[in-house]
Amino acid sequence: MSLMPQAGDEVKTVKAKLDCKIKESIGDGTQGKVYKAEYGDQQVAVKWYKPSKATTKQKEIIEDLIKEGAPCDRFLWPFDLVYSSSIEGFGYIMELRKPGYKSIAELVARRVNTNYRALCTVGYQLADSYRKLHSRGYCYRDINFDNIFFNPRNGEISICDNDNVGINNESEASVLGTQRFMAPEVVRGETTPNTSSDIFSLAVLLFYIFMNSHPLHGKQESKIRCFDLPAMQKIYGQEPVFIFDPDDDSNRPVPGEHQNAIDSWPIYPEFIRELFTQTFTEGLNNVNKRVREGQWRSAMLRLRDSIFYCVDCGGENFYDPQQMDKEQPGECCHCAQELVLPYRIKFDDNEQKIVMLNSEAKLYPHHTDKNSKRDFSKEVAELTQHPKKPSVWGLKNLSDTPWSVTNNKGEIKEVVPERSIALAAGVKIDFGNRVGEIIY
Amino acid sequence: MVETQGDLSEQWGLIAASVRGAKHIQSGLPNQDAYQYKRAKDYLFLATADGHGSLKYFRSQIGAKLAVEAAEEVIIKEALVDGFDPKTLPLVKERVKEKLPVRIVKSWREKVEQYQEDNPFVEDETALAKLKEIETKQGPELREQIESSSDGYLKAYGSTLTAVLVTEHFILYLQLGDGDIVTMSQWGEVTRVFADDQLGNATNSLSMADPAPYFKISLTSATKKKPNLFFIATDGYANSFRSEEDFFKVADDFAELLPKQGPQFLKDNLPTWLKETTEAGSGDDITVLLAYQNSLLTEQENSEEFETLQARKDD
Numbered sequence: 001m002s003l004m005p006q007a008g009d010e011v012k013t014v015k016a017k018l019d020c021k022i023k024e025s026i027g028d029g030t031q032g033k034v035y036k037a038e039y040g041d042q043q044v045a046v047k048w049y050k051p052s053k054a055t056t057k058q059k060e061i062i063e064d065l066i067k068e069g070a071p072c073d074r075f076l077w078p079f080d081l082v083y084s085s086s087i088e089g090f091g092y093i094m095e096l097r098k099p100g101y102k103s104i105a106e107l108v109a110r111r112v113n114t115n116y117r118a119l120c121t122v123g124y125q126l127a128d129s130y131r132k133l134h135s136r137g138y139c140y141r142d143i144n145f146d147n148i149f150f151n152p153r154n155g156e157i158s159i160c161d162n163d164n165v166g167i168n169n170e171s172e173a174s175v176l177g178t179q180r181f182m183a184p185e186v187v188r189g190e191t192t193p194n195t196s197s198d199i200f201s202l203a204v205l206l207f208y209i210f211m212n213s214h215p216l217h218g219k220q221e222s223k224i225r226c227f228d229l230p231a232m233q234k235i236y237g238q239e240p241v242f243i244f245d246p247d248d249d250s251n252r253p254v255p256g257e258h259q260n261a262i263d264s265w266p267i268y269p270e271f272i273r274e275l276f277t278q279t280f281t282e283g284l285n286n287v288n289k290r291v292r293e294g295q296w297r298s299a300m301l302r303l304r305d306s307i308f309y310c311v312d313c314g315g316e317n318f319y320d321p322q323q324m325d326k327e328q329p330g331e332c333c334h335c336a337q338e339l340v341l342p343y344r345i346k347f348d349d350n351e352q353k354i355v356m357l358n359s360e361a362k363l364y365p366h367h368t369d370k371n372s373k374r375d376f377s378k379e380v381a382e383l384t385q386h387p388k389k390p391s392v393w394g395l396k397n398l399s400d401t402p403w404s405v406t407n408n409k410g411e412i413k414e415v416v417p418e419r420s421i422a423l424a425a426g427v428k429i430d431f432g433n434r435v436g437e438i439i440y
Numbered sequence: 441m442v443e444t445q446g447d448l449s450e451q452w453g454l455i456a457a458s459v460r461g462a463k464h465i466q467s468g469l470p471n472q473d474a475y476q477y478k479r480a481k482d483y484l485f486l487a488t489a490d491g492h493g494s495l496k497y498f499r500s501q502i503g504a505k506l507a508v509e510a511a512e513e514v515i516i517k518e519a520l521v522d523g524f525d526p527k528t529l530p531l532v533k534e535r536v537k538e539k540l541p542v543r544i545v546k547s548w549r550e551k552v553e554q555y556q557e558d559n560p561f562v563e564d565e566t567a568l569a570k571l572k573e574i575e576t577k578q579g580p581e582l583r584e585q586i587e588s589s590s591d592g593y594l595k596a597y598g599s600t601l602t603a604v605l606v607t608e609h610f611i612l613y614l615q616l617g618d619g620d621i622v623t624m625s626q627w628g629e630v631t632r633v634f635a636d637d638q639l640g641n642a643t644n645s646l647s648m649a650d651p652a653p654y655f656k657i658s659l660t661s662a663t664k665k666k667p668n669l670f671f672i673a674t675d676g677y678a679n680s681f682r683s684e685e686d687f688f689k690v691a692d693d694f695a696e697l698l699p700k701q702g703p704q705f706l707k708d709n710l711p712t713w714l715k716e717t718t719e720a721g722s723g724d725d726i727t728v729l730l731a732y733q734n735s736l737l738t739e740q741e742n743s744e745e746f747e748t749l750q751a752r753k754d755d
Contacts, residue, residue, distance in 0.1 A: 030530075108538075109537075109538075109653050110650070110653040111653060178534075179531065180534075180535075225517065225518045225519075225521055226518040226519065226532070226535055226536045226539045226540050226543070227518060227519050227520075227521045227524060227532055227535075227536065228521045229528045229531055229532050229535065230525075230528075232535070256542075256545075256546040256549065257542055257543065257546060
């Protein structure tokens with residue numbers, strides 16, 4: 001009996017009782033190996049456990065996950081167990097990661113070209129996926145940047161290594177997580193990973209994605225040698241201090257060493273910095289103060305809507321209504337030229353519901369319909385240029401219901417589907433149950 | 441309890457040579473390579489750096505020297521931790537990959553900044569002449585950028601970096617830009633540690649705006665797969681060979697000569713061989729640092745045994 005599958009070996013699925021042909025190995029970890037495999041006409045991935053890890057308990061965990069099914073299709077979830085009479089142990093079969101997807105580790109190492117819009121989508125999908133997982137009573141336990149993959153063009157994500165998922169506060173954890181992503185109470189050994197520690201790890205991951213640095217890596221970390229892992233416990237567990245803690249400047253990022261954090265932090269709007277600050281100050285030791293997945297989800301969508309482009313270099317910037325003067329919004333974070341704000345639309349007269357109307361902007365039911373939160377399934381409006389006057393921009397009605405538009409003189413007009421309304425400050429559009437006002 | 445290997449300085453032998461490139465001699469350029477090595481009881485450290493050759497990198501021989509100095513200081517300080525537990529090696533790897541390049545770059549920049557402060561371009565006739573040449577040949581903007589922008593002077597010091605640290609628990613290989621680290625296993629298998637995946641002639645450099653992500657780092661356990669011999673070389677060496685196979689054969693030659701002729705023979709002849717190599721090959725400076733396990737010197741008897749086994753296998 002061989003210990004691990006070889007290319008060309010046939011293994012069988014337990015439920016469907018079909019053959020699956022093992023191809024090349026595509027990953028090797030402490031628990032087992034992952035192979036590309038052929039399952040009928042489908043290309044799949046098979047994870048096979050090393051003999052010491054192929055325990056009855058592990059098998060039960062996978063059986064349970066298969067029975068429950070994936071929280072959403074972003075999880076590369078086990079869908080059947082596999083076995084072979086000639087290979088020891090067992091494995092499971094899952095969907096193969098889509099081509100072109102990159103790991104967050106590659107993003108953090110700055111080896112992936114992407115943009116803020118895609119990163120906001122990554123952040124939104126992460127928060128949304130973990131919310132769905134947690135609402136089922138599961139915890140992930142090992143959130144880190146090696147098991148999240150994303151499409152650099154649009155930010156769509158895939159979450160791998162789901163076999164460490166377990167029932168919150170019930171099933172025994174086989175992993176403690178990756179130290180730098182662990183919540184302080186897990187590092188100190190006071191608890192095993194659970195949904196509250198997952199939420200902490202999610203915030204660390206988001207901080208890495210947006211700041212390219214660790215939220216606790218500052219002056220204290222700069223004194224610790226690279227190979228001295230035990231010393232890092234103090235940073236993560238015993239004495240964690242947020243690098244931008246407004247009330248404690250003892251662990252500020254060090255120029256040259258944590259330059260990414262220094263450069264990135266001011267780029268983001270205050271509402272994003274507040275969420276990180278809350279999680280990494282009060283939330284360090286009080287799990288109830290940690291920003292929840294739902295809050296991150298809304299914040300990431302708001303952040304995506306606040307992107308606008310520098311007229312000089314075309315670089316992405318974020319609109320911050322709390323910080324930016326409408327007349328003088330400040331300098332581009334890429335080229336330092338003076339920024340010019342584009343038209344934007346504010347819904348329900350709420351500063352938190354502003355969408356920047358860039359040339360490629362689109363509105364979705366998420367924006368225009370109170371009852372369709374996070375619905376991006378169809379476009380409701382898009383920006384268009386006047387066919388004869390290219391300098392005049394309009395908002396085209398892509399929905400199937402007319403809009404009631406009030407101009408700044410108080411005149412009311414109907415804009416039927418496929419027609420556009422010219423952008424002008426003060427124009428109000430009633431989309432049905434939500435009103436948006438054009439601002440300039 | 442971890443078994444210790446004893447004194448590393450008694451286990452490893454070292455041979456180093458650096459020659460000025462044939463083309464550098466013709467054009468009056470100095471040897472822009474630099475190297476540094478240290479053999480201590482608990483570690484063996486080797487580093488080479490190749491200062492870039494084109495006009496704007498007119499202080500690259502200094503940049504290269506400061507690069508190997510920074511590498512030695514930072515790597516030894518960061519890696520030699522009292523009571524290091526080899527079991528933590530897989531976990532340490534992530535931190536080393538993230539932090540070590542950042543700290544080496546920081547140290548190199550501080551050293552360059554200090555050198556620049558002590559030797560400003562305006563007080564250096566050679567530098568002024570080079571800046572004038574840059575202005576004439578490549579336009580006043582480049583001169584302006586090097587001379588006046590806040591850290592534009594770094595460009596003049598552009599260099600690659602290659603380093604290896606051997607301890608009783610691990611071997612750390614590190615590389616930024618061109619250059620080669622070649623290892624020979626105990627079974628005679630010759631491999632290049634990092635694949636040459638850079639396209640075109642432009643090399644990654646310490647003088648880039650953000651070089652840290654471009655460092656290649658490999659950290660392997662020294663208890664399992666310790667090479668018998670390895671060498672690091674600036675790219676003038678590999679570029680002098682017609683093929684990768686020819687270049688790899690150098691490792692075989694070293695391994696064969698060491699027990700037969702002794703290390704002194706290699707020490708005496710390496711500079712001449714390298715000189716001939718640059719003349720017939722790349723014309724570039726060549727620096728080679730060769731490290732070998734001293735046990736290799738006494739393995740002639742074993743090699744006979746190996747041949748016997750080989751013959752049996754062939755039968």
